[in-house]
Each structure stands twice: as structure tokens, then as C-alpha cells.
Amino acid sequence: MNPAVKKNLFGLPLADLETLLAGLGEPRFRAKQVYAWLYEKRAGGIEAMTNLKGALRSRLSEDHEVRRIEIADRQYSTDGTIKSLFRCDDGATIESVYIPEARRQTICISTQAGCPVKCAFCLTGISGYKRNLKPWEILSQVAHVMDAAHEASPRDERPWNIVVMGMGEPLLNYENTMAALRVLMDPAGFAITPKKLTLSTVGILPALEKLKLEPVRPNLAISLHAPDSKLRGELMPIENKYALKDVIAAADSYPSPRGGRVTYEYVLLRDVNDRDEHAHALARLLRGRNGKVNLIPLNPAGPIPFEAPRKVQVARFEAILLEAGVPVSVRKARGQDVLAACGQLHLKKSGAAS
Numbered sequence: 001m002n003p004a005v006k007k008n009l010f011g012l013p014l015a016d017l018e019t020l021l022a023g024l025g026e027p028r029f030r031a032k033q034v035y036a037w038l039y040e041k042r043a044g045g046i047e048a049m050t051n052l053k054g055a056l057r058s059r060l061s062e063d064h065e066v067r068r069i070e071i072a073d074r075q076y077s078t079d080g081t082i083k084s085l086f087r088c089d090d091g092a093t094i095e096s097v098y099i100p101e102a103r104r105q106t107i108c109i110s111t112q113a114g115c116p117v118k119c120a121f122c123l124t125g126i127s128g129y130k131r132n133l134k135p136w137e138i139l140s141q142v143a144h145v146m147d148a149a150h151e152a153s154p155r156d157e158r159p160w161n162i163v164v165m166g167m168g169e170p171l172l173n174y175e176n177t178m179a180a181l182r183v184l185m186d187p188a189g190f191a192i193t194p195k196k197l198t199l200s201t202v203g204i205l206p207a208l209e210k211l212k213l214e215p216v217r218p219n220l221a222i223s224l225h226a227p228d229s230k231l232r233g234e235l236m237p238i239e240n241k242y243a244l245k246d247v248i249a250a251a252d253s254y255p256s257p258r259g260g261r262v263t264y265e266y267v268l269l270r271d272v273n274d275r276d277e278h279a280h281a282l283a284r285l286l287r288g289r290n291g292k293v294n295l296i297p298l299n300p301a302g303p304i305p306f307e308a309p310r311k312v313q314v315a316r317f318e319a320i321l322l323e324a325g326v327p328v329s330v331r332k333a334r335g336q337d338v339l340a341a342c343g344q345l346h347l348k349k350s351g352a353a354s
């Protein structure tokens, strides 16, 4: 068989591995062993799976391999943030970010190459949409970033935290995203507890309803960005399809892991959605709900037609929400020197921004 067309084991769920190994006349537990090598131990190839007999490894290798997407570029920030750019087989480029924090290590992953939602302030949206990522392409990002972090400091025991907040709208790629998340949250897979995995969405309602019914669900973050439908519609064309009030109603009944709160993300754009009146309206909208607000000062970049908020206004906005009893945090800018805003590394590489 031509090695170029070998089937990839990486990204397969346990059920598929069971079918494959049963076809080779192997007992059921063999699939579990391969699964553990792929995701728990992040083996780089079939030959590394040392508790499989040599003959089985050879047979498997005839038409299978362990393959991840290719690392195209890495940028190291002085604050420890690492930005990775990956190149998929068809040339599409996507990115992930590693963010070390005091008590945890966070990985931000992408679910689409580009994004069709086209929010006005987002570089990924501005740069266009290519396609949905496959489960193995989503899991590759996590495995590569974990390997890089482990290489940099092998004894780092801080727990992993994963946020689905990179390029793309995960709920527009529901099946592939969930296939990847199931392996991430599986105690026999990457073993990320659901509480430490957060999926961010603009609120694609039919998919959000499906997510609520999943037996194991991540935390939910809703991209709100405006306290009313009119302003939200100006920033996010998706508002015309899935309106703010319906998205909030759907989020109200989201069964968060261990009874946690839904996060409402709010990118602050100077003089557009960051005034006192917006903060008061947001407080009225969210007061009494089981939610918290994460304020994100805009990461400005050439093609983005908005400015970052003034520091004093960020503090005022936060204070107004706190005063009204709405839990709020402000996201710290990380990796500024390596172009932190979503989509920036990708654009730099394709020459569209500097």
C-alpha cells in the first residue's frame, strides 16, 4: 500500500478502534490499549505502542499510521504564551495558543479554518472561511501544544484547561467538535474534566439544544458583545438569525458541569459598546441569572475597524456590573508581542497584515 494513503489512527474514537482490531482478530482490550497510546500517552507512532506484540504492530502499520497536522510556525511570547500555527493537508492554516497561568495551563483551540460568522471586530471573521476541521485536526492541536509545554518544562504539574475559543464557530461544526471533545473529556483519553473545558459560541440555537442533551458537556461561554439586539446585530450578523434574547433563554437552561455558571463574553470596543449606558443595560439583562461576564478589551489590529477601550472605561464598566451584583472578570491580554488576537498569526503568515 502507498504510505501516502495510510489510514490515520489519530482522532478515531474507541468504537472505531474496536471494530478495526476485532477485524484483525484481536480481543476487545487491545482497542483500549491503542486508545491509551494515542491520547493518554500521546504516542508519536505505532512502533511506540510497546505493549502490543511486534507482529500486531507490523500488521497495523501496513495500512495505518499515527499522524497529526503539521506545525508550520511557533512564536514565543516573553510572558510564556506560545502561539502555534498549523498547516493542514489542504494548505489551510489554523492556530492554537498555550497560556501558562499561576495555577493552570490553558490551551485555546480552533474548530474551523476561518469562520463564516464574520463578526465585525474579529480577524478570523474578516479573513474569510475555508472549512470545518476534522476531529483529528482539532485533537492534533491539543497533542502538539501539550508536547511542546511538556518539552519546555517536563515537571510542570499544573492542571490543563482547554478553551474552544480559537478560530471558528464550534457549533457550526458540531459533530466533529463533539467527537474531539468526547476524547478530550474521556478519563481514558486526554482526561480533561468537563469543568476545565469551555466551549465559546455566538449561540447557534439548534446545536446548542443538542449540546444540552450530551451526556458529558463542557462549560458554556456565550459571545454577547452588546446588551441589545440592535447593537449586537451591527457587530454580529448572526443576531438576525439567532437573536440575543433567545440565546440567553437557551443559556439559562444550560446544564453546566457541577452546577457552574455560563460565561457571557463581551469584547469592549471604544465608544461603540463600552459606555456607562451599555454597562447598565447589560447589568439589567443579566442580573439574577446564573451567569458571569468576562470583559475582553479588544485586541486591535490593522484590518479591525475598532479601537481598544480606554483603561479607565474598562474599570468603570466592570464597577457598574459589580455594583449591580453581576459577577464579572476582565481578561488579561496575553502574548501581545506575538500577535495575540484571534487570527493574527494566520494573517501575518499569509501576508494580509503585519
Ligand code: SAH
Binding pocket: 121, 122, 123, 164, 165, 166, 167, 168, 169, 170, 200, 201, 202, 222, 223, 265, 266, 267, 296, 297, 298, 299, 300, 304, 341, 342
Ligand atoms: N466563534 C466562537 C469562538 C471563537 S471566538 C465565538 O465567537 O464565541 C472566541 C472569542 O474571541 C469571542 O468571544 C470573540 O469575540 C473574541 N475575539 C475575537 N476577536 C477578538 C479581538 N480582536 N480582540 C479580542 N477578542 C476577540
Ligand code: SF4
Binding pocket: 115, 116, 117, 118, 119, 122, 123, 124, 125, 126, 166, 167, 168, 169, 202, 223
Ligand atoms: Fe467567528 Fe467567533 Fe470570530 Fe465571530 S468572534 S467571526 S463567531 S471566530
